[in-house]
Amino acid sequence: MAEKKTRSLSNQLVRLVILPLLLLVILVSGLQVQLYFQSTNQLREQYLNQQVDQLIPLLSKALYDADEDSINLLGDTLYQNPRVTHLMISDQFARVYLRTRISPVDHNTLSPPPLIISRPLSHTNSDGQRLLMGNITIHFTDNNFSVFLTPENLSIITLNLLKLLLPLVALFIFLQRKVNRPIRSLIDGLKETRPDHFKPQMVKDHSPSEIHELVMACNTLQENNHLHHIRQKEVNDKLMERNQEVAEGRESARLLSNMLQSSQKRYRALFHRSVDPLLIVEPYRLGEEEIYRIIDANYSAIDLLKQPLDTLTKQNFEDIFGLRPLEHGSYPLPENILAQPGETRHRHIELHFNMVLYDKHSLYYVTLKDVTDKIRAENLEKEASELMNFRQNQMAIAEMATTIAHEINQPLAAIQNYANAVIKLSKPSSTANQTSWQEQQKKVCFSLEQLNKQAQIASDIVKHARGELGRNDYPQGALELTQTVHNTIDLCQLRAEKLQVKINFYPLIDQAWVIANEVQIKQILINLINNALDVLEDMAHPSGQIILELYNQDSHYILEVKDNGTGISDIQRVFTNHYTTKKHGLGMGLAICRSLAEIHHGTLSVNNRTEGGAVFSLKLPAHEPEKPLLTTTTSVN
Structure with a gap:
């Protein structure tokens, strides 16, 4: 973790006291100058109004007399003021005099808004009537804040800053000599001290009492640290001796652990590389119930049971296989007990048991042997034997069928001959005129034709069967x-x-x-x-x-x-x-x-x-x- 950066006393004094006070003095001085500037603007506006009011009667008389020379003279007199940027004199119908001064705009300098003075021009004739003659409009503008930055305003700001800076500088020098330097000397001395060497810190007599108390506290803390270091060194020496003994014991334990791990690796290699699926089952009692829990399985068993090792080792042997482990012997499992969802091929599994006793505990080694191929070979042999018997029976049936076909072919031939004769005899003659007799004869002909067709089909089947049943190819x-x-x-x-x-x-x-x-x-x-x-x-x-x-x-x-x-x-x-x-x-x-x-x-x-x-x-x-x-x-x- 990075060490947090700290600031010195002088730095904090400048940041927290001097700079805020300076900003406050500058703000107060600026406020004073602003008030002065506002009062000056008011006076300037009054002065300009007075000048305009003095010229209004003359301009009104000149407009009444239509004296253009007088109007131009009075307008030029006002326009000679450099602060006048726009001057317009107009009568009731049109502009009589217009002057505009366009000065370049300085975007970096802030200028006050122009002062606009607009007055009506009226004249009283000899009859005492007051007539509106026209209007005058004047724009007065200052180019910059030069009025604001006058020597008087700058003097006000400077004096206010000096009134604040002198006490602050005196305070800064006092704190630097009486507080900062003694503390810095104490810090440098503490940095050079070591726990195994006690060296008291010294302070000047004219230093403040707080500095004396701080130095005494540091010396007391340093002395306690020195005594603690001596006791810690004694404890460390004893601890090193003890650690040496522990290290020797750990080395012996490491050698034994390596031997045990090597033995376990050999056991795991032999156990998992076995071709036959193997399970290790451990019995234990849960209340009055005895449970046979699977504690290990090799890769072949995991692949056969389609379950991960973590899931398999949490299950009861009896829940999976439906029986408790035997001490010795084998047991054939039913076909569907290990069938997976969607699996169509049934496997035949035999369980072979072997119980081992150690330290008054028992373990069961269970081997799962897949005898599916063996049983299938036996079934194939049985089916081949049955098929051989069937072929022998088929040959006997073929001989018998040949004899029967020979005997039955003659009646079928006679049926065909008689049917043909009946068809010929049943055909209507030219002398028969009865409609019902003709319809009946048609039905007889149709029935006999169907009889002939079926007899011909039966004859073909019998002939074909007699020709084929006697051959094996x-x-x-x-x-x-x-x-x-x-x-x-x-x-x-x-x-x-x-x-x-x-x-x-x-x-x-x-x-x-x-x-x-x-x-x-x-x-x-x-x-x-x-x-x-x-x-x-x-x-x-x-x-x-x-x-x-x-x-x-x-x-x-x-x-x-x-x-x-x-x-x-x-x-x-x-x-x-x-x-x-x-x-x-x-x-x-x-x-x-x-x-x-x-x-x-x-x-x-x-x-x-x-x-x-x-x-x-x-x-x-x-x-x-x-x-x-x-x-x-x-x-x-």
Whole structure:
């Protein structure tokens, strides 16, 4: 902090006494001169009025006689005064005499305002009548304050200053000799003294008594300071000895602290660099309740639990994991106990416990092992085994389907032949004239034509199924999705009409080319449409509807199948094997559909609609028809 600057006694005397008094004297002197100046102006104005009043009768007579020479003579007489800056004599009709003196304006000199004298000019004729002859206007101006700065005024100011300065100078000399010099000598002597050397200060006999008392007080204070310094030195010597002992103890403590810190750093490095998440739990009692508090966690545990260390170490182990630490052994956690908001991937965590005792206290080392990959591998192995069994069953079903197709094709062919014969026989002849019979025959023809069409579709399906079910490979080639969807809807339209369900297809693009097998894509679509029809049939929905939409997104084509049913309750398990909501279902349809989508390098996903129902999305890579295409054969595993 900067030392505050102090002023000497002489400086304060000049600033606080002499200068204010000088200013006061100057103000009083100025007031006296101002009063004198005002009285002088009044006298000057009276004198000028007297001069003008003496010339007014003469000017009035000259105006009455119209004597221009007399008027000019009298005007020049007044204008000879250098203080007259403007003189105008006028009759009742015009100016008779005008003189104006223009002097350079001095902006640095303050001039008093001009004195303006204006008098009417009147004359009494021989008949005793008083006639107004005209007017006279005179401006008198002083150029500066020379009148103000007269020797008399300056003498007044000088005498007043001398009356004040002489006593003040005498007072200043007295204080300088009797007070300032002794105090300055005392200050210089005190600056040279040291605490370990006592030297009394001396003062002259003719000094004031107050100075003597001040010097005696300073000597007493200096003597006490000297005695205190001697005692302080003795205490400092003892303190130095004690500090030396403390320094040696601190050095020993520092070495021990460094060793402890090094040990802690090694422990922290090993603890935090461990691959497995580790927690250290300490039990303590709060009243009758025993609490297991987390006191430390390594980086792997912090990353797994998604909590900072400060937050984690303030929590109870039982509140996070739902159990108390065990002395030894392991415990598998439920899947969702550590799930974070928005996290879709479920992790499988196992807790491994190890209790350590020290100084009659116990600590629990808890290792959190992520066994998600292990469990997933086991599940994949199980699914592969189930899929292998399914493929074996599918091969057996394929053989059986071939036999059934061969047997059912003959009745279908007979139906087609009989339908054609009925159509020919039912056509109206040229001799028939009855209108009702013709209308009835038209209805019969229309019904039989529809029967023929459905029989032909059934025959094509059976032939195609018999040709494909006996093979394990499905060749992929360029396939246009919009036409494939239309053909698939035709296959499912008959059942939809029976259930009074509308199937609508809204393609947002004209053509959608992909690399796929037509049979497998139809198998996926038929399965999705039939599942929607099953749901709407169980609901007995009065206005059931199935909507198919096809659009392009990020070099992929997405085909959505929507319904307005009840939706899917357990949507996480819908693609797992043997999961079904039907009474006689095998639970393999959607799992096979997803496998077929993955064979085509695509995906099959499902979501519930906010307005009710479910939506299945089939996503397939887009293909540009102009590029050369290599037809591939994909084996179904």
